[in-house]
Amino acid sequence: MNTHTSVELFKLAKSEKDARKKIRYLAVAHYRDNHNKTQIAAMLHVSRRMVNEWVKRYLNEGLTGLDAKKPIGKRCYLNDAQQKQLCQYIEKYSQNDNGGRLTGYRIKQYIEDEFNVSYHPNAIYKLLEKLGFSWITSRSRHPKQSEQVQQDFKKTANGIDQNDPAIYQPE
Known part of the structure; x- marks a missing residue:
């Protein structure tokens, strides 16, 4: 289960793209090289408690124990x-x-x-x-809005009929 050598763990760390997982691999690799946990924490600039946690998870679960755990978060108030x-x-x-x-x-x-x-x-x-909803607001509509009146208005310029001879007489 956890029979990886420190060299294998260093290679895994080198090829790992996730920076946090890389640090976990390095912590376990240094632990396999017989460094104490305080030294490992100082080398990686993390707390000793985290090094203890990572080593414990590696010893119990193997490499899968070093994967990121999904945060639990707060429970929803609605069932x-x-x-x-x-x-x-x-x-x-x-x-x-x-x-x-x-x-x-x-x-x-x-x-x-x-x-x-x-x-x-x-x-x-x-x-x-x-819940899967995106908050996109649409243009609001007035309850008494009439689509037909709007279309009629669009056919005239500023509400004035273009064919009215009193307004558009040539000079």
Whole structure:
């Protein structure tokens, strides 16, 4: 399992592209060369505790123990069912044609009202990213907006009919 010589570990370190993993390989290689952990920490400019951790993981798990561990992070306040319900609400509301915008504040209010969970406004956007939504705002539409009136207006210059003889008489 962990039968690598220090020379093999130095070669692995030399070929490794990830700088953090390279330092782990070097720490274990120096340990195999019978340096003490305090000396290794000083050589690599890391704490002795980290050297202890890396050597322990190498001895227990081999080279896979030196791989980067995924950070655990903070647990989400909403469970899976609540996240799914929030996704449905966002999708339903974002496809609403009667003009309103779905803002972070409105999503925050919905979460507080529905699930009795309080989020900081900045955390709402991180939650949306985690749920697979990108925060792109579209141009808002007024609820009383008429597409036909806009098209009619575009056919005239500044709302004035080009064919009106009272305005465009030749001189």
